[in-house]
Amino acid sequence: MIYYKTPAEIEKMRLAALVVSRTLAEIAKIIGPGVTTKELDTLAEDYILSQNAVPGFKGYMGYPATLCTSVNEQVVHGIPNDVKLKEGDVVSIDCGAVLDGFHGDHAYSFMIGEVKPEVKELLRVTKKSLYIGIEASRAGQRISDIGYAIQTYTEKHGYGVVRELTGHGLGRNLHEDPSVPNYGRRGRGKMIRNGLVIAIEPMINLGKKEVGQLDDGWTIVTKDGLASAHFEHDIAIVDKKPVILSTFDYLEDALRERGLEIL
Ligand code: MF3
Ligand code: CO
Numbered sequence: 001m002i003y004y005k006t007p008a009e010i011e012k013m014r015l016a017a018l019v020v021s022r023t024l025a026e027i028a029k030i031i032g033p034g035v036t037t038k039e040l041d042t043l044a045e046d047y048i049l050s051q052n053a054v055p056g057f058k059g060y061m062g063y064p065a066t067l068c069t070s071v072n073e074q075v076v077h078g079i080p081n082d083v084k085l086k087e088g089d090v091v092s093i094d095c096g097a098v099l100d101g102f103h104g105d106h107a108y109s110f111m112i113g114e115v116k117p118e119v120k121e122l123l124r125v126t127k128k129s130l131y132i133g134i135e136a137s138r139a140g141q142r143i144s145d146i147g148y149a150i151q152t153y154t155e156k157h158g159y160g161v162v163r164e165l166t167g168h169g170l171g172r173n174l175h176e177d178p179s180v181p182n183y184g185r186r187g188r189g190k191m192i193r194n195g196l197v198i199a200i201e202p203m204i205n206l207g208k209k210e211v212g213q214l215d216d217g218w219t220i221v222t223k224d225g226l227a228s229a230h231f232e233h234d235i236a237i238v239d240k241k242p243v244i245l246s247t248f249d250y251l252e253d254a255l256r257e258r259g260l261e262i263l
Helices: 007-030 037-050 117-135 143-156 249-257
Strands: 067-071 074-076 090-099 102-111 167-169 176-180 197-200 203-205 211-213 220-222 228-230 233-238 241-244
Touching: 007 037, 007 090, 007 102, 007 233, 007 249, 037 067, 037 090, 074 090, 074 203, 074 228, 090 117, 090 228, 102 117, 102 228, 102 233, 117 143, 117 197, 117 203, 117 228, 117 233, 117 241, 143 176, 176 197
Parallel strands: none
Antiparallel strands: 067 074, 067 090, 074 220, 090 102, 167 176, 167 197, 197 233, 203 228, 211 220, 233 241
């Protein structure tokens, strides 16, 4: 069952999403070679608590951390650890926070130093596919039109679209109906209408679409071992159009400030 949100609830959800956006900016200030994902996790948790919010992922189905940190062939749900990030890595940082009862949940794939050109292109295309999916999120369209748009664009580049994980409704719960696949045929599923709040999160593989799970019970990895990218925004449908509640502006400003490349 879909919980449609009132304008007042959507404003609360914007504030929750922006806690996450600012947390990602704190990460952008320090991420680089030699930093561990555990250090990033501690920073994120401290920052979220300082905003009178609480981590949204920690404890969710037993998940042990504030962030999901997925490096290279890890697609999503990587658990922060003591391994130092190194030049050439790509790391997807997914973060959740609950503020005033509502969840924010968004993600960005960061480059560590100089990464291979083909990985850069994967990041560029995956990020663009998120905005293409958002553009398709208009009242009168259906949920599957979002996935159709993302799949068509990313497969044109020869990439694999992960099937096993999807975007989702967002609200007082981290995962609400509807599920929002990143693939599909046009014109299927629920109609998109005002008050719908969803997290759109393309997970796109450089190689094949097949994924597996590590023994930790969480980390999703590509079967072929090639890199994967993940970008996520929270959006609300207002006046029949998508409004992006989260933002990459803060984190990209922080990267720019350090002279790092933005794709
Ligand atoms: N954005 C991720 C998702 O929607 C968040 C996962 S949180 C976890 O799947 F706790 F399940 F890892
Ligand atoms: Co999500």
